Amino acid sequence: xxxxxxxxxxxxxxxxxxxxxxxxxxxxxxxxxxxxxxxxxxxxxxxxxxxxxxxxxxxxxxxxxxxxxxxxxxxxxxxxxxxxxxxxxxxxxxxxxxxxxxxxxxxxxxxxxxxxxxxxxxxxxxxxxxxxxxxxxxxxxxxxxxxxxxxxxxxxxxxxxxxxxxxxxxxxxxxxxxxxxxxxxxxxxxxxxxxxxxxxxxxxxxxxxxxxxxxxxxxxxxxxxxxxxxxxxxxxxxxxxxxxxxxxxxxxxxxxxxxxxxxxxxxxxxxxxxxxxxxxxxxxxxxxxxxxxxxxxxxxxxxxxxxxxxxxxxxxxxxxxxxxxxxxxxxxxxxxxxxxxxxxxxxxxxxxxxxxxxxxxxxxxxxxxxxxxxxxxxxxxxxxxxxxxxxxxxxxxxxxxxxxxxxxxxxxxxxxxxxxxxxxxxxxxxxxxxxxxxxxxxxxxxxxxxxxxxxxxxxxxxxxxxxxxxxxxxxxxxxxxxxxxxxxxxxxxxxxxxxxxxxxxxxxxxxxxxxxxxxxxxxxxxxxxxxxxxxxxxxxxxxxxxxxxxxxxxxxxxxxxxxxxxxxxxxxxxxxxxxxxxxxxxxxxxxxxxxxxxxxxxxxxxxxxxxxxxxxxxxxxxxxxxxxxxxxxxxxxxxxxxxxxxxxxxxxxxxxxxxxxxxxxxxxxxxxxxxxxxxxxxxxxxxxxxxxxxxxxxxxxxxxxxxxxxxxxxxxxxxxxxxxxxxxxxxxxxxxxxxxxxxxxxxxxxxxxxxxxxxxx
Amino acid sequence: xxxxxxxxxxxxxxxxxxxxxxxxxxxxxxxxxxxxxxxxxxxxxxxxxxxxxx
Numbered sequence: 001x002x003x004x005x006x007x008x009x010x011x012x013x014x015x016x017x018x019x020x021x022x023x024x025x026x027x028x029x030x031x032x033x034x035x036x037x038x039x040x041x042x043x044x045x046x047x048x049x050x051x052x053x054x055x056x057x058x059x060x061x062x063x064x065x066x067x068x069x070x071x072x073x074x075x076x077x078x079x080x081x082x083x084x085x086x087x088x089x090x091x092x093x094x095x096x097x098x099x100x101x102x103x104x105x106x107x108x109x110x111x112x113x114x115x116x117x118x119x120x121x122x123x124x125x126x127x128x129x130x131x132x133x134x135x136x137x138x139x140x141x142x143x144x145x146x147x148x149x150x151x152x153x154x155x156x157x158x159x160x161x162x163x164x165x166x167x168x169x170x171x172x173x174x175x176x177x178x179x180x181x182x183x184x185x186x187x188x189x190x191x192x193x194x195x196x197x198x199x200x201x202x203x204x205x206x207x208x209x210x211x212x213x214x215x216x217x218x219x220x221x222x223x224x225x226x227x228x229x230x231x232x233x234x235x236x237x238x239x240x241x242x243x244x245x246x247x248x249x250x251x252x253x254x255x256x257x258x259x260x261x262x263x264x265x266x267x268x269x270x271x272x273x274x275x276x277x278x279x280x281x282x283x284x285x286x287x288x289x290x291x292x293x294x295x296x297x298x299x300x301x302x303x304x305x306x307x308x309x310x311x312x313x314x315x316x317x318x319x320x321x322x323x324x325x326x327x328x329x330x331x332x333x334x335x336x337x338x339x340x341x342x343x344x345x346x347x348x349x350x351x352x353x354x355x356x357x358x359x360x361x362x363x364x365x366x367x368x369x370x371x372x373x374x375x376x377x378x379x380x381x382x383x384x385x386x387x388x389x390x391x392x393x394x395x396x397x398x399x400x401x402x403x404x405x406x407x408x409x410x411x412x413x414x415x416x417x418x419x420x421x422x423x424x425x426x427x428x429x430x431x432x433x434x435x436x437x438x439x440x441x442x443x444x445x446x447x448x449x450x451x452x453x454x455x456x457x458x459x460x461x462x463x464x465x466x467x468x469x470x471x472x473x474x475x476x477x478x479x480x481x482x483x484x485x486x487x488x489x490x491x492x493x494x495x496x497x498x499x500x501x502x503x504x505x506x507x508x509x510x511x512x513x514x515x516x517x518x519x520x521x522x523x524x525x526x527x528x529x530x531x532x533x534x535x536x537x538x539x540x541x542x543x544x545x546x547x548x549x550x551x552x553x554x555x556x557x558x559x560x561x562x563x564x565x566x567x568x569x570x571x572x573x574x575x576x577x578x579x580x581x582x583x584x585x586x587x588x589x590x591x592x593x594x595x596x597x598x599x600x601x602x603x604x605x606x607x608x609x610x611x612x613x614x615x616x617x618x619x620x621x622x623x624x625x626x627x628x629x630x631x632x633x634x635x636x637x638x639x640x641x642x643x644x645x646x647x648x649x650x651x652x653x654x655x656x657x658x659x660x661x662x663x664x665x666x667x668x669x670x671x672x673x674x675x676x677x678x679x680x681x682x683x684x685x686x687x688x689x690x691x692x693x694x695x696x697x698x699x700x701x702x703x704x705x706x707x708x709x710x711x712x713x714x715x716x717x718x719x720x721x722x723x724x725x726x727x728x729x730x731x732x733x734x735x736x737x738x739x740x741x742x743x744x745x746x747x748x749x750x751x752x753x754x755x756x757x758x759x760x761x
Numbered sequence: 762x763x764x765x766x767x768x769x770x771x772x773x774x775x776x777x778x779x780x781x782x783x784x785x786x787x788x789x790x791x792x793x794x795x796x797x798x799x800x801x802x803x804x805x806x807x808x809x810x811x812x813x814x815x
Contacts, residue, residue: 060772
């Protein structure tokens with residue numbers, strides 16, 4: 001995670017916005033992802049996976065993992081195309097779930113990248129020391145060899161921590177060149193494997209037995225090698241520097257999976273068929289070398305130079321990945337410090353080098369301790385587990401952001417078959433994480449312990465200190481009602497001109513509900529994305545006037561609270577306030593005009609769809625009392641609320657409410673009288689106030705429009721159809737509301753969401 | 762050929778085929794959105810529905 005490169009510089013009275021230059025092409029970012037993935041997983045994974053799952057198991061491990069990783073890659077691709085700026089999962093979680101979850105994402109990312117860095121250092125050490133042993137430079141074995149490997153791992157990790165401290169990083173071109181070289185070398189090895197089988201088909205016998213230890217071992221090896229598919233995060237981090245990011249970031253993520261899966265399957269195939277005449281089953285021979293099994297197998301496949309080829313590839317792959325992960329982990333902890341989620345020491349920059357040296361120190365400590373004291377299997381398992389948790393969270397984010405913010409996002413890619421891919425990703429990643437306990441119980445202590453410590457730090461430190469972000473809804477001024485009574489009305493006002501009429505209608509509800517009711521007036525101040533929230537107060541004048549107007553009316557009639565908030569999206573702000581304030585009813589005005597691409601308006605549509613309370617939209621309702629009110633009735637879910645609102649708006653002495661049903665000819669008529677008989681006692685209103693009226697007509701819309709002309713007010717329930725269906729076929733209530741020229745109230749009753757998961761998502 | 766190998770080949774083909782299909786499908790979606798200068802989910806969904814209808 002990099003610090004946000006967009007900064008504002010004060011130059012006299014002018015504010016100059018600066019940002020990183022975009023110079024990374026599709027090739028650069030694809031190779032960044034491929035480089036991170038090839039860093040270690042395949043070199044360590046082949047030997048260990050063959051030992052556990054057998055020759056067939058290792059091939060299936062990589063191919064099935066690629067399909068699962070593709071699900072997560074599509075989630076990353078969709079989110080990166082919509083939010084193409086540095087931050088990756090940390091940003092997605094912040095926008096999707098808020099501060100707490102984003103802290104957890106950053107916290108997990110810090111650890112995952114640090115442990116992945118340890119894994120790359122260990123991989124380097126294993127292959128480098130092994131090569132020196134084969135040359136006869138090192139003659140130690142057993143515990144001495146282990147100590148030498150650990151020392152080399154610590155030294156190489158320390159070297160790259162120092163390089164990061166100096167602020168040196170490879171350029172896009174050089175990084176892409178190295179990764180292309182590694183990939184080409186691995187594909188060459190795969191090609192040699194295929195050629196060997198063509199010339200000597202007996203080598204295919206190496207695949208027997210195909211799954212010697214049973215199919216359940218496949219889940220273990222899939223979880224263990226999942227770290228080999230962790231390159232999306234680094235691509236997402238490059239959002240600020242990529243040319244045409246909405247197009248190139250999603251492509252790079254998808255292409256990187258495509259490239260590595262064929263590389264992995266190819267080299268695993270080559271490793272298996274490369275072994276011959278070793279005196280035991282080839283898979284057992286390769287598995288016996290564990291992490292070094294891949295190198296030994298390639299030495300058999302290409303006896304003359306296979307060993308040096310693999311060693312050089314490992315050196316380049318692991319060091320470039322180590323450099324990138326140390327950088328990424330440091331920036332993750334630095335960003336947490338910068339946002340005050342971790343103590344300020346994490347965000348300190350070195351006076352001379354301008355690098356976050358303290359964040360680097362803590363990151364380096366994790367990298368070195370993990371590399372020095374954890375066995376290789378546990379390092380790989382811990383890294384895989386943390387990435388599984390992180391990707392699990394990203395899959396949740398894509399579902400939540402699509403659900404809650406779809407109208408606000410500008411997508412460059414939307415995944416096919418949504419929400420099946422992220423749901424599959426969530427389920428399978430959870431299963432793989434759980435199954436990792438069979439590979440490393442230490443990973444199952446280290447991983448959850450890290451997450452638990454993060455939760456504790458957040459609750460006792462971060463949530464009190466964290467700074468607000470650009471995407472949060474921020475309270476400007478607040479005078480809320482201290483405790484919730486039986487019935488809370490949230491009145492959203494925007495325009496000073498209609499604030500009084502809205503307040504007047506709102507007060508009718510208070511009178512109807514008597515002293516059990518309270519009102520909270522809310523004004524959302526929309527701030528354009530280009531404007532920093534720190535300057536949002538410039539936009540608050542109209543809202544202050546509107547609240548002032550409402551206060552003139554409501555102030556003399558009792559207590560009420562008021563809140564001004566600024567936000568990026570009015571609809572999301574109002575829905576969020578209604579939920580947070582536990583409102584029972586949301587009242588707001590509507591100008592009565594639709595908008596291109598929306599049914600009733602860009603703010604009204606999402607509010608009607610997502611509000612967690614009853615909603616009443618008022619159009620041109622300026623009278624104190626109404627004598628003739630029409631309630632169209634078609635048996636929908638909002639009819640009861642429409643009758644209740646009509647009973648509140650009508651003059652109880654001389655007014656009447658007509659409940660009107662139109663039935664097409666030949667269809668059974670709905671019993672309006674029975675509905676009134678049933679509903680009137682429920683809403684504590686005399687039955688005599690209501691009249692039933694029936695009509696039989698082909699054209700329901702025109703009949704309703706004609707009938708409505710004779711009434712002062714129409715109270716109509718909104719459609720129960722989804723937003724998308726309304727786009728295809730606009731429903732009767734909404735069409736009527738747009739064409740009716742007199743006073744109108746459109747209501748929508750709240751829908752209970754019983755499922756905990758659905759509420760959270 | 763044992764049952765394990767047959768199942769293995771089916772799984773291998775399905776997973777690699779899945780990766781290829783999702784890669785090509787995703788690429789198509791990215792290019793369609795890019796060439797039509799669309800952005801919001803609603804525009805993209807409407808366009809997809811119209812495409813299917815036609």
